[in-house]
Amino acid sequence: MLSPISLPSSALGYVLGLLLLVIVCCLAVVFYRLRLHPLARFPGPIWGKITGFRAVYHAFIGDLHLDMLECHRKYDIYARGANVKKSQAYRAFETTPTAHDLQSTVDKTQHSRKRRVMSQAFSEAALKSLEEHIYSHVKVFIGCLAESDSSHINPEKKSPWTSPKNIANWCNYLSFDFMAELVFGRSFQMLEKFDNRYIIDLIQYAAFRVGVCLQMPQLALWRVDKVAAPAVRRLRDKYVALSKSMALDRVNMDGARRDLFSHILAARDPETGNGFSLDELWGESTLLTIAGSDAISTGMAGCFFYLSRHRHAYERARDEVRTVFASPEDIKSGPALNSCIFLRACIEESLRMSPPVGGALWREVEAGGVTIGKELIPKGCDVGVGIYAIQHDEKYFPEPYTYSPERWIVSDDNPAEAVARAKSAFSAFSIGPVGCLGKNLAYMELTVTMAGVLWELDFRSSGGEPVGKDNANEKYLRSYPNHSSKEYHLRDRFTSWKDGPMLEFKRRDVS
DSSP states (O other): OOOTTHHHHHHHHHHHHHHHHHHHHHHHHHHIIIIISTTTTSOOOHHHHHOTHHHHHHHHHTOHHHHHHHHHHHHOOOOOOOOEEEOGGGGGGOSBTTBOOTTTOOOHHHHHHHHHHHHGGGSHHHHHTTHHHHHHHHHHHHHHHHSOOGGGOOTTSOOSSOOOEEHHHHHHHHHHHHHHHHHHSSOOOTTTOSTTTHHHHHHHHHHHHHHHHHHOTHHHHTTHHHHHOHHHHHHHHHHHHHHHHHHHHHHTSOTTOOSHHHHHHHOOOTTTOOOOOHHHHHHHHHHIIIIIHHHHHHHHHHHHHHHHHOHHHHHHHHHHHHHHOSSGGGOOTTHHHHTOHHHHHHHHHHHHHSOSSOSBOOEEEOTTOEEETTEEEOTTOEEOOBHHHHTTOTTTSSSTTSOOGGGGSOOSSSOHHHHHHHHHHOOTTOOGGGSOTTHHHHHHHHHHHHHHHHHHEEEEEOSOOOTTTTSSOHHHHHHOTHHHHHSOOOEEESEEEOOOOEEEEEEOOOO
8 A cells, every 4th residue: 555655756756757858858859950960060040950949939029030131141041043842831821721822832733733823813914904993092092191180180280281190001901902802802991991900900910820830830730829829810710711701702793893803713724724713712812812912011111111211212203203194193004104213113122121021931942952052951951041131131232221222223323233133132022933923913003002192292201200119129129220220120920010100191282
């Protein structure tokens, strides 16, 4: 018979033994990864070699793009190679297990099939048919910016300038309204109403989950996110359900409507004659709404930020637009808008300094490996270069923290070779066979909107707001003080979380 004391003592021994075993196993894993692992010879952060949770941590707090920049500068690891495919990490994008969207499709054959179908929706003719949707939303957007919030009006102080507006919010409203109408056939009406603005939070948290799981796919595959971050998972699931409902409603709409969804619905693979299944349509519509709206809103908010803080660029872009176009009704895509080369350069420079996706778009090494320096990276490893990091590399962009639209224009002071070198490293919409199909649509929306605003309105910074001060880890602000004073800061959560700038607007004086 056991004494009352012997059982706890025995149990304690088992617990201590188990704890010791766990410690020994952990130390063995650490030793292996630091000394014996095939990739141990590559330089990098110690904690990054030990565990993938280091990347998860930086993705969670939103400074992964800054951490990658620090690593690239410290260890200088760059390589070029084509023997890669999309990483298995992109499985975190899956909306439904029965059908992958273009982003989550890893298999090259399937990705090519999807791209052949999707590309038909982004042809020049297809984009031309979307223009009226763009113009109608831009008109509403400009009207909203020109209005003052009555609660902030001082009746004793008459001023043509509006009350300060958080431009990040208004750019979000415009881009989500625009993409919802193109994809689902009906606008969210966020510009005019409060009712549906909650959807922005749903989409941002859905992307937040993806951004974290992209660094450690096991979190999604093992459903760890359901336990570790149930609130985030619930918001993601709520948006997925909403997008499915809206996609089904759009399928049942009148076939006469012409929008992005109608082109995707009608598109057929030229090799097989097959279109998308219902699940694929749902997945693609969800992806388009999230990725499209974020790229447009971030590029636009960044452009407002930099123009409001660089008077010479603002005045040159404004004068260019007002010289080229006689009226706002003339601002349409085409040769006249294409001739506004400085406006386009302002947009490019904003996207360079504050790209919508700042981290690495991971690629998996295929059979035969990839050589980095003198080292061979074996099959199965994920490799990538941070977009924010390479777009701040002085080899391609001298004075990378200086907002200089002129770097994109050939001149006596900026030879064609320098422009070509900058373009070779510009990756705001990715590059190569998996580059963003919607790039031309995004540029159309950005240029038409910014041209319309510059023609009809004047704007200025309201001053004093700490734009993005809380959007980056203080460690990196100390390491790179340029961040705190010159850049529009974003939280890198695959899509970009942004705040500000606070701007004031007024109708232009045409007298």
